[in-house]
Amino acid sequence: MTKDIEKGYTSPKTKIGQHKMEVLVASAEELFAEKGFYDTSVADICKHAHTAVGTFYIYFATKTDVYRCLLDKYQAEIKDLLADSIRHCTTRYEKERRGIKCFVKYAVCNPTVYKVIWGSLSIDEKMFHDYYVSFAKSYIYGLQSAKEEIATEDYTTLAYALMGISNFLGLRAIFEQMTDDQIDKMIDDTIMPILSHGTLK
């Protein structure tokens, strides 16, 4: 088991270790959502997880490290979900259509995801920066692999624009408690025509 300096936390090599770490992260996730990062202590996380405080420090050096681990978990979860949602798509248009819908529906089911991701900016700016730069990198890679289907060659700008669209449609869907049908309609009828043909005359 080696300390991953870049990540700030230690990835366990045994299944039991992996399980113990996941229990601690799940406990932190619940408490951060309920009481916030600042009103949650390492002792609270351990108590809620029925784990000794000493065990926490095998995996994490600080409370911020468990937050970073939670953010990595969300990123992996979202990337897996998106990859899964576009698995059978044969065009970039269809990938965007399904990917944006998938993200917005995920946001509606997991509204605390914004609190954790955007809240990271107040805890550690580098953590927030790394989250979005890593997300953008994957998006750019996906766009670059569909060059012949995209009019612009500025994939970085397009990736940030698409991330912005998904994130703010997710916010709107949470605010208005939109159903899956309403989300589908918003993306099929408004967003996709904009991405295909534009909207400003």
Add this chain to the structure above:
Amino acid sequence: MTKDIEKGYTSPKTKIGQHKMEVLVASAEELFAEKGFYDTSVADICKHAHTAVGTFYIYFATKTDVYRCLLDKYQAEIKDLLADSIRHCTTRYEKERRGIKCFVKYAVCNPTVYKVIWGSLSIDEKMFHDYYVSFAKSYIYGLQSAKEEIATEDYTTLAYALMGISNFLGLRAIFEQMTDDQIDKMIDDTIMPILSHGTLK
């Protein structure tokens, strides 16, 4: 002077009162950016503003109220800046072009604005919700008044998509420390053609 229950803080009626309140908000703004909301106390805000604690409670009931006031200040500032930037534009295309540039440049000059606005989600979800719903309302109003220049009639979805684009281009511009020229180029060469003609073939 009346307590504005909706706002959660009291707007002073005299110039001296207005000045005192502004000094307290400016003090809170500096301390929130430096130490964060949770590590800043009402006593810290007053000490930094050279103001008696009793004065604070004339205007604000809680520390959260001064945060809400700060958020309102940002909203008014951004709306004024945007309104000013598009004052002489005669087309919606030109208004979007200038408005997005204006927001992204403002973000680069005031990167803590994300910390305050997005951080509000962890402090009071309603405050965050009200901020964006109010912002969207203004945007929708502007889009509706240019119906004949916009292909979609779903102005709400378009407003959130455009807010998302501006916000995430602002993030990118901060991450990459973009110059004004680079921001202009990103919007002129990539974003505006997408908004006019789309990008997915």
